[in-house]
Amino acid sequence: MRVALDPVQVARARGLAASAAQPVLAITREHTTVSIERAVLRMAGLEGADAEGIPWVNRLVDAVAEQVGLQHGVALPVWDALAAHRRSGVAGGADPLLTLAQRAAAGSVQFRIPQGRAEGSARTAALRAARGGVRRVDRQRAVRERLLARHPVEHQPWVYLIVATGDIHEDVPQAQAAARGGADVIAVIRSTGQSLLDYVPEGATREGYAGTYATQENFRIMRAALDDVSKELGRYVRLTNYASGLCMPEIATLAGLERLDMMLNDSMYGILFRDINPIRTFTDQHFARQVHARAGIIINTGEDNYLTTADAVDAAHTVTVSQLLNEHFAKQAGLEDWQLGLGHAFEINPDLPDSFRLELAHALLARTLFPDAPLKWMPPTKHMTGDIFRGYLLDAFFNLAGVLTGQGILLVGMMTEAVVTPWLSDRDLALQNVHYVMNAAGRLGEDFTPADDGFIATRARHVLDEAVALLERIDADGLLPAIADGTFGLMKRPADKGRGLDGVVARAEGYCNPVTEVLDEPRPAPRVAGPRP
Amino acid sequence: MRVALDPVQVARARGLAASAAQPVLAITREHTTVSIERAVLRMAGLEGADAEGIPWVNRLVDAVAEQVGLQHGVALPVWDALAAHRRSGVAGGADPLLTLAQRAAAGSVQFRIPQGRAEGSARTAALRAARGGVRRVDRQRAVRERLLARHPVEHQPWVYLIVATGDIHEDVPQAQAAARGGADVIAVIRSTGQSLLDYVPEGATREGYAGTYATQENFRIMRAALDDVSKELGRYVRLTNYASGLCMPEIATLAGLERLDMMLNDSMYGILFRDINPIRTFTDQHFARQVHARAGIIINTGEDNYLTTADAVDAAHTVTVSQLLNEHFAKQAGLEDWQLGLGHAFEINPDLPDSFRLELAHALLARTLFPDAPLKWMPPTKHMTGDIFRGYLLDAFFNLAGVLTGQGILLVGMMTEAVVTPWLSDRDLALQNVHYVMNAAGRLGEDFTPADDGFIATRARHVLDEAVALLERIDADGLLPAIADGTFGLMKRPADKGRGLDGVVARAEGYCNPVTEVLDEPRPAPRVAGPRP
Amino acid sequence: MSRVIRPYGDATGDGMVQVSFTLPIPHDKRAEGAAAQLANRMGIDPALVVHARAMGPDFTFFVVYGRVNHLVELDKVVVVERDFPLLAPKEVNARIKAQLRRPLVVVGACIGTDAHTVGIDAILNIKGFAGEKGLEYYAGFEVHNLGAQVPVPELVAVAGEVRADAVLVSQVVTQRDAHLHNTEEMTAAFREAFPRARRPVLVVGGPRFDESMAEQLGVDRIFGRGTTPAEVASYLVHRIVGEGRR
Amino acid sequence: MSRVIRPYGDATGDGMVQVSFTLPIPHDKRAEGAAAQLANRMGIDPALVVHARAMGPDFTFFVVYGRVNHLVELDKVVVVERDFPLLAPKEVNARIKAQLRRPLVVVGACIGTDAHTVGIDAILNIKGFAGEKGLEYYAGFEVHNLGAQVPVPELVAVAGEVRADAVLVSQVVTQRDAHLHNTEEMTAAFREAFPRARRPVLVVGGPRFDESMAEQLGVDRIFGRGTTPAEVASYLVHRIVGEGRR
């Protein structure tokens, strides 16, 4: 099902988004961040943490930053120091990078920005290390493709469920139960505090609040558990986490290494909802998306969030604008259409007359604007109350709108949305809701053809017009000022404020990032696609 | 919204229904029943019961039947005896009919079938008495019209709610709460046993099982309570009960006298689901419908019930056949289109693929076949389970089908359908469900146009074809044999079996029923209509 | 499996439950406090009153979530387990034929004013239930299904006439404990009409019966929600044929 | 109104309630018995297990209906009633001006890792809540809204700097009692940093707080679900201006 849009207006919207994004992309190319540099080390295989739980990548990057700064990137000083180690016969053990980090943490390493021949060999060694990591990512992608061929997921939308106990060992049985109940995608929500941590916690964790820490070990545990259940069910169950917050680039890297399948990754979410500095966020995001592109990961953007703070009717066009920006940023980072789980949400006040028709209009607008992207459709949250019966009802209409308008990824709503993080039984009930709607009314779209001049199509075109008008303003005034003004989600975020700004570093001439260099090398086309739109 | 049907096939279906009903109508014209005769006395104003709770109308009719039989009707012997009373100076008191009944019960009255002059004056007196009753009915109808003009109900569907505590004094607050919550129609369900009682209980009652006895006093109490709340709300709240069971004609009469607004009244329900003799039922039904026609009461037929015992897909066409028969019988009794709340129900197994589309097809078939009738749309019951959340979900889709297909009277489903008779809170939650659906998606029909050759229209035509085929068989073999065969609801009911057969009496030459005679007199056209289709 | 468990919300042992109810008081802060009090008395602590809605001026509906303090002791769970083997129709017929040497006579009915025949029909009619054929399909049973709203005296009379081995009664309406009252009336009538040894086996069924109340109600067995014909057939064989009754 | 009431299903005094929960056991008859046992222990008798659904091999979800034996004693209901007059913005401003002779200084924040600012914004921002303007709109208040995820030490420092009369803290995430732990941490820090007499009035709010726990948590007042700005403004006037504090 589609709505009729003016192709000239659509092209104009895309053009304006590209033009508005341009200056921001330029800025990201001129900067690096502590987390990008740590991601380089993670890609090179540096794992683990010290006795206080501070990861070795943090220790090493901090040491480099302190001694020589990060403007050239961490790679050159680190692989230069590794070479020096080797030369001076320091026992590198099985893992010379780890040894280096440990020694650097103890203050026993002297870093420098290598020059000339030394620079050349450091760069080559770093590239080799990075390529090793990227190969691991490629292998995981190949494994996914193989498993998907064996246990294909043919239907759409993909049913997406959240797990959020805070304890990875409770998450596992809940995720498996959800998969058995019909989930195609499991997302392990992160603990409330994690996005503001400037390091990625280590190991299996059991102490999250309203979510479980994203750690490499937790990723592994959950991916293995879902592989088991995928085999049991003959259906590959995807795993999702959040490449967001101060460690976005690292988490993206870990996701590629541990075969996560989708990642929440929005170009502005961290700015707006975590008060992370805009430059930090955009810079981190570009790197993270390059890694996602390589890993064959589908990103999910976060436009739904705007509608939890702004009104879903008044601000409908801000969702469209953000989707267009997210699309452009993503394409620039190498992501393809099938990897763009652009977000939107069923958040219109249910007491508003014709609310369901308005939702259909908004959902169809996105569907028509992005015909090849697997849209991510988010359930009602803001207008959910403790009335769990009403909640179950709203979720049913959300599901109906989802199947009618061909959404690719359906995040299943919970009747307890306003009460608790989802219980096991909430998830089961929610799945029954989805399955009833899909089975009973899934093909209703065939009977349903909104008239070109009807309420729904008219509303969709109106929102597009508003989006174009806003993009014109943003293009004229700049995206960063628009963000500072509260354009998105009513949150005002100036470019010089926010957390993590001190982790942003202007690149010097000769800046070296072996990971992006490897990612920029030409490679064969991918084979797996998202849910068919 | 309509589906395209072949007008020739529609006309054929109606013609066959008329032809199949013909022999049964002939039989009803040749019979009377104890309850019809009691209804005559009730219309003439005879109320009350003896010390054992046996109503005076029963006492009097039984006395007449015993002495002279009922083949001439109760009117001639009774008004003849009244005249004799008067002549012989027996103190008639304020209420000579009551006095007569009391004396007859005591065995002190000698009845005869008056002849010649005596017959003429008995007939005239009886007609006068009947006309008095019919005038009361007319006055109530006028009151309803006045109240409706003052407190109009403009929207549709009318929201119909059941009250079923068994205690009229609990029913009242619950009905008022429901009206305040948005109910347009309150139905007080009857106690389980009442349909098989061959008398109408007296007075206010508090001891029903799963329903409250239908009594004249209970009717009055509830109508007064709803009049109060109608005034409070500025919206006339209709009252419904059941003209069914062994006392159908009397209850119809009481409904007219006490200004009930709608009555469940099906031509076959009593036969199929209460095992009442077919001749008794059809005969009672014709009289009852004549009274309803006069009272401006909307009848609700009971096709939904078939789908609780038979399968809603396999037996879909039996619903259509029964609707056509109900329509024909009703028209023959003087009811007009706006008074025909023809029944159907959302009872397809929800696990069936495309179940919702099938429901839409069936609902649209009825809507298209009976464009001027205020269809009565019944909620899921059979496939409801103790899973109240799933129940709430199914009810939502029932509501959606109802508003999409323009149903006139929406009987609101309860999430506790499989558990208990509705609780106060069930009703409130159910109303919220209806109101959400109506408000959010009520006008979705404007965007929704099932294609002429699509799944929905094709299914609707298929059911119509099946209905025509069945009507051909019924027309050929006879309606009574079809009922005996289990055609409707899989219940097999031979014409010579069933309860109440001994209350059926073949009319003699000169049979007199003053009520039907008055009803047959010409009168001005009615002014109030049902929910606009 | 642990013998002592607690409800599971989203973590082992968290004890979380959901409750809803109506209180006959207007909605205000006190009403919410009253709801919390009731939840506390039910053992829920802390009790979160997450939803309160006025239903007119006199009633308020509540949804409460919270942790219940009670433990579930699996060892103390009372349950009527099937204490007889589940037989295939063939075996049922064979055992009746071999041991009883005549059909086992069954009378079925909805008694009192209950007209819900679908349940008893599911057990008795050929069509059956959940893919299993009903008792009429079995060669070994002679079935007399009296249908709906059968008065108890009539049931007793028919049972005597046809020399019923078993009487199967369905009760679906439970408001004001109608099913319990009707069952008690029925068993009393059978006790009165038959000498103990000749009384047919009395079985009642329906979706809202508590299966452990058989003794209390004076019946031999109660079957609840979702009973299948084969269970009933097997029980009758076990009870009547297996024990060589009569 | 009667002082002792019971839940109302469809008749006065019937005591009917609905309960749902999950037990960590596979679905079978014993599980249904276990569900009934739990309901019984909650005071529900008879308890009808009307729905049981296996969620995988290890868990079963239940819906139970039944009559609860407990009474609700309205006299014993504990409730935090509004014990101060509800003032219009004009009055609030007038009383602050007349009695305090300077704006009343308020600091607001979501503390800990909680980023749910909508609630505190509803109270503080001009936009307000439920048609009422927030405290920023009042001439009488000087509002410092620190936003989301404010560490407690930072909150204490700002409160000192701006000489806050009141500190308003929002807590929305309640899993594992996060809101209680964070509140306790906050009050402890204020107790440590300020002498008793100079400590700002401490107010917490959020949808899942129990308003009667103020003392236990060491705050002056708790505001729950659906609080409006005027209530908070009126409380602050009553507590700070009305009592002539400072």
Ligand code: B12
């Ligand atoms: C179908 C139905 C009807 C049909 C009945 C048709 C018929 N010929 O049976 C019609 C439309 C006529 C009807 C009418 C009424 N109904 Co009705 N009906 C239902 C409905 C929707 C389904 C019941 C059903 O068929 N279940 C399917 C069968 C297969 O399940 P079952 O009965 O549980 O039987 C199984 C087991 O329990 C067991 N079993 C049952 N009996 C026996 C007996 C033996 C011996 C054994 C071994 C096993 C056994 O085996 C069966 C197979 O597993 C229920 C709601 C629901 N979804 O449950 C309401 C329901 C039962 N009805 C109800 C009511 C109140 C009525 C009325 C009284 C309303 C009124 N006042 O007019 C009327 C009057 C009926 C009367 N006099 O009794 C209420 C009862 C409330 C209560 N708990 O007290 C219910 C629950 C609806 C509600 N929530 O209000 N009803």
Ligand code: B12
């Ligand atoms: C909007 C929202 C978000 C937005 C927040 C945007 C923002 N800037 O605030 C976004 C999308 C960012 C978000 C994120 C998350 N959320 Co959130 N979110 C919600 C949601 C949908 C609505 C909350 C809301 O805005 N309510 C409206 C306001 C006006 O109501 P209120 O907060 O109750 O405030 C009123 C009163 O309580 C009171 N009040 C509140 N605070 C104060 C303070 C004072 C001093 C006073 C006097 C009064 C007062 O006055 C207000 C007006 O009446 C709820 C679900 C729901 N429907 O409730 C989930 C919910 C609160 N979120 C939840 C979770 C878990 C999260 C995450 C942690 C998930 C994750 N792991 O990623 C994240 C991370 C957030 C973090 N670090 O804290 C859970 C909390 C579960 C629990 N009980 O512990 C909820 C309940 C959803 C769920 N069921 O899982 N969320």
Ligand SMILES: Cc1ncc(COP(=O)(O)O)c(C=O)c1O
């Ligand atoms: C796009 C996006 N990213 C990230 C998150 C949450 O992650 P964090 O842990 O960074 O708050 C969300 C939350 O829903 C989101 O929508």
Ligand SMILES: Cc1ncc(COP(=O)(O)O)c(C=O)c1O
């Ligand atoms: C058409 C019709 N008549 C009557 C009734 C019930 O009335 P009774 O009390 O006669 O069983 C129903 C029950 O739903 C019905 O559908």
